[in-house]
Amino acid sequence: MSQPNASRPVAEAAVAVVAEGLVKRYGELVAVAGIDLRIRRGECFGFLGANGAGKTTTMRMVQAVSEPSGGTLRVLGLDPVRDGKQVRARLGVCAQEDNLDPDLTVIQNLLVYGSYFPQPRATTRQRAEELLAFVALEEKRDRHLRELSGGMKRRLMIARALMNDPELIVLDEPTTGLDPAARHLIWQKLRELAARGVTMLLTTHYMDEAERLCNRLVIMDRGRILAEDAPRALIGQHVGHEVVELRVPEVEEGEVLAGLDLEGITSERVGDIRVFFFERQSAAADRLVGRARSVDVACLVRNATLEDVFLKLTGRELNE
Amino acid sequence: MTRAPAGFFGGAWRVTARNLVVWRTFAGASALGNFGEPLLYLVALGYGLGRVVPQLGGMSYAEFIAPGLIVSTAMYTATFEGTFGSYTRLSTQGTFDAILATPITPTELVAGEILWGGLKAAFGAAAVLLVIALFGLVPSWYALLTIPLGLFAGILFMAMALVITGVSHSYESFNYYFTLVVAPMFLFSGIFFPLEEMPLWVNGASNVLPLTHVVALSRGLVRGTIGATDLGWHLGAMLAFGVMASVVSTRLLTRRLRS
């Protein structure tokens, strides 16, 4: 065990993960290019970013399974390289890829996984039964893995991640590929965990999921952090509050918008749609909508979302 | 309450135990494989070919090959487990990834896999020992020691197989290992013909095949004729091969698992 830094013991105790200039290289490829993080205990912290942005790589360093190539990292007050065993003992992991044990039954999956942790066997057994109930899989207790649907497997992954009663749980795309009901069920479970004070690291490609669950989040792109804040704050800061979408081809746009004062309003074009971002209760927005109606141009008014922020910051092309 | 993480052997044992749990589920099919093939060799070669082969050092041909079949089963069992079995856990199934997210370290994981190969091979050896005893081919009680011998052989051949797995990126490469290493070892390690009667260089060269030493030990134990010098020499050779293979496989796999 390392000595807690005497000069700021309170701050250290309240922080779950601290990274400074964290880097991960795979040969020539820089997967994580120097990021800073300060994740508080008890918060749900999100990682958004396009495919290949470096989210999973960052998580794996936090999980103490992959060694950083540079920078500093502390997890639960420990050094994940030197004290990897201790860090992993206090962490729960729900990986992006399903890696449940297909050779075992549902309950065996939990029991065997629990046996990897330094805890009494009776505790493991009791927790396995409790967690089966927690994720509503009691009826599948003795079924083989191949008899589970995708959503059930995801729930079992989450139950398994809780077998050691972790202080910090890492969830890499926990709801990808699930139907709406299954996603809502998992969100409910995650909120229950949050209420118990478990710190959560969550990656997702669903912006509504991030908006719902995360206290704060980062948007990553090519190994860097582009923005970091609470979801509402990011929306207010980067795209305003109200969005108006006009379906108008680029060539006709000048004609439709003629004479409207749209000075200082940000907008972007996506195919044959022009998207405008406004502050709340904007007179300019009302004028724009009025004009669209009068010239019979299809027009959609909606609240700004995290998705708008994401697309604005990371661009709309595929990063390949 | 979390206790202090288990030590090295505790961690390794958890990995072995996981494989035991899975094996229990499939034990039926697995045991049949253990009995089946050696039994075929025993009948086809021991009794078929044996009709035209003269006595070898006072043994019938069936008596001659039976001890070798105990340990060749150990070798095949561990080799299949360390190649196809471990590779599946390493790549397609993600089992190792899941385990390494827990306090188990990569070194413990490899050690647990190696021990598991030994245990499974010992079961196989015991099964074959039982069969050849039923055929009346086991004259000495020392033959019971072929079960721990099967354990050590399994550890050795599992470690060798894991070296191959450590550098493999598909199942294809295992075909080469079986064709170029395992099959020749099966045929030229003195199971089917006495190495002492071969030209000196063949006899000498056979010492580089780890299985040669295991076969010599097995035959000595089953017959109850092993001497202290032979025992020391062959066990020493097994130990040397075993340590080498364990070190190399652990290096290769831990590096791969840490990336």
Ligand SMILES: Nc1ncnc2c1ncn2[C@@H]1O[C@H](COP(=O)(O)OP(=O)(O)OP(=O)(O)O)[C@@H](O)[C@H]1O
């Ligand atoms: N083991 C590895 N070896 C080599 N390159 C890797 C490895 N793991 C990840 N990478 C590379 O690192 C980069 C970041 O990958 P990472 O898996 O962290 O992305 P991600 O943000 O999780 O993406 P996704 O949303 O698709 O899951 C990618 O370019 C990927 O190809």
Ligand SMILES: [Mg+2]
């Ligand atoms: Mg990922």
